[in-house]
Amino acid sequence: MTTRxxxxxxxxxxxxxxxxxxxxxxxxxxxxTGRRRGDVIAALGESEALLALELDVTVPAQIAAAVDAARERFGRIDVLVNNxxxxxxxxxxxxxxxxxxxxxxTNVFGLFNVTRAVLPLMRAQRGGHVINLSSVAGIAGFAMAGIYCASKFAVEGFSLSLAEEVRQFGICVTIVGPGFIRTDFLDPSSFRLPDIAVPDYADMDAQLRNTYLPYNHLQPGDPVRLAQALLQLADRADPPLRFSAGSDALEMVGARLAQLGAELDAERALSASVDGQWA
Ligand SMILES: NC(=O)c1ccc[n+]([C@@H]2O[C@H](COP(=O)([O-])OP(=O)(O)OC[C@H]3O[C@@H](n4cnc5c(N)ncnc54)[C@H](OP(=O)(O)O)[C@@H]3O)[C@@H](O)[C@H]2O)c1
Known part of the structure; x- marks a missing residue:
């Protein structure tokens, strides 16, 4: 394995x-990098190979400072994980x-801005790998997660387009679409819930609180195994453009593909009928 x-x-x-x-x-x-450098050091300790930095991705000055510090310490960035x-x-x-x-x-503009700051370094190196964390919610829509889905769909469209632009410089892009991974994602320390009550939606609101939230820390996906998979992908000469993480993700993405295919076939004639010349 090459050291990166x-x-x-x-x-x-x-x-x-x-x-x-x-x-x-x-x-x-x-x-x-993390919003509180102390949290990163508490979790990872300190070592020669580690540079722990304060970085809230919504703060552009911190992005610039972090990328500068990385360049100064290691001279390069081979793998960017927009997580x-x-x-x-x-x-x-x-x-x-x-x-x-x-x-x-956070999910979109932060990711854009970090990527924009890192790409010149990767271009100068003529190589790099941008790994963008999306979700099954970047491929399929889910009631009660529309805004999160919209943010991850944005990440997907951006990443697919960016891949076309930077391939010429030896830079690869991989979208990672996990299913449910056992982290703090569904913990009140991470997710945000609305506090506006709309009585017509009371049943769905209760469903949200009774289905997603009890899943907290019981999700099937193991973040340690996902990390190992990311290491494997980064070691590939030709990494995939999109990677689904977890058997639930395989199932949900498969269902969405089947739905898209069925809709395409069902409306094929009407779709093609739109072609025509200017009068
Ligand atoms: N877990 C899942 O089921 C799942 C599924 C699909 C996709 N994902 C995606 O995977 C990524 C990681 O999620 P996770 O499951 O590891 O969740 P997590 O355990 O809640 O961790 C989220 C991380 O993002 C950081 N963060 C949040 N806002 C930030 C900001 N403005 N600037 C810098 N850091 C910020 C948090 O920092 P603090 O400690 O400072 O809060 C924390 O380190 C996310 O993009 C998520 O959408 C997760």
């Missing part, structure tokens, strides 16, 4: 932390404009 320099956002816990831990154990250099994120759950009509903007600030 990893730059990971949201490395204080969950998938980001396990990825940092696995990369260090495998002998890589790691820039592990920082959270889920804003709840029905759309319970969701305010501020909720939507906050969700996009």
């Amino acid at each position: 320099t990893w730059f990971i956002t949201g490395a204080s816990r969950g998938i980001g932390l396990e990825t940092a831990r696995a990369a260090l154990a495998a002998g890589h250099q790691v820039v592990a 920082a994120g959270y889920g804003h759950l709840g029905l759309f009509e319970q969701t305010t404009d501020a909720d939507v903007r906050a969700q996009f600030e």
Whole structure:
């Protein structure tokens, strides 16, 4: 395995932390970033191969400073893992404009801005791997998770497009779409819920609280195994553009593909009928 320099956002816990831990154990250099540097150090300790940095992905000055510090310490960034994120759950009509903007600030604009800061370094190196954490919610829609889904669909569309632009420089992009992974994602320390009650949706609101939330820390996916899979993908000469993580993800993505295929076939004639010349 080639030794690489990893730059990971949201490395204080969950998938980001396990990825940092696995990369260090495998002998890589790691820039592990988090909103509170102390949390990252408490989780990973201190070592020559580790640079722990304060980075809230919604703060552009911190992004610039973190990428500069990484360049200064290790001279390069080979693998960028855009992992920082959270889920804003709840029905759309319970969701305010501020909720939507906050969700996009972290999951979308934060990811864009970190990527924009790292790409010049990867271009100069003529190589690199951008790994963007999406979700099954970036492929399929789920009631009571519309805003989170929208943010992850944005990550998917961006990543597919970026891959086309940077391939010429030897830079690969991989979208990672986990199913349910056993982290703090469904814990009140991470997800956000609406506090607006809309009586017409009372049943669905109760369903949200009674189905997703009891799943907290009981999810089938193991973040340690996901981290090992990410290490394997980063070691490939030709990594996949999209990787589904977990058997539940395989099932949900498969169902969405089947639905898309069936809809395409069912409306094929009407779809093709739209072609025509300017009069
Ligand atoms: N777990 C799942 O089931 C699942 C499924 C699909 C996709 N994902 C995606 O996987 C990624 C990691 O989630 P996880 O499961 O590891 O969740 P987690 O255990 O809740 O960890 C989330 C991490 O993101 C960090 N974070 C949140 N907002 C941030 C910000 N503004 N700037 C920097 N860091 C920030 C958190 O930092 P703090 O410690 O400071 O809060 C934490 O380190 C997310 O993008 C999530 O959408 C997770």
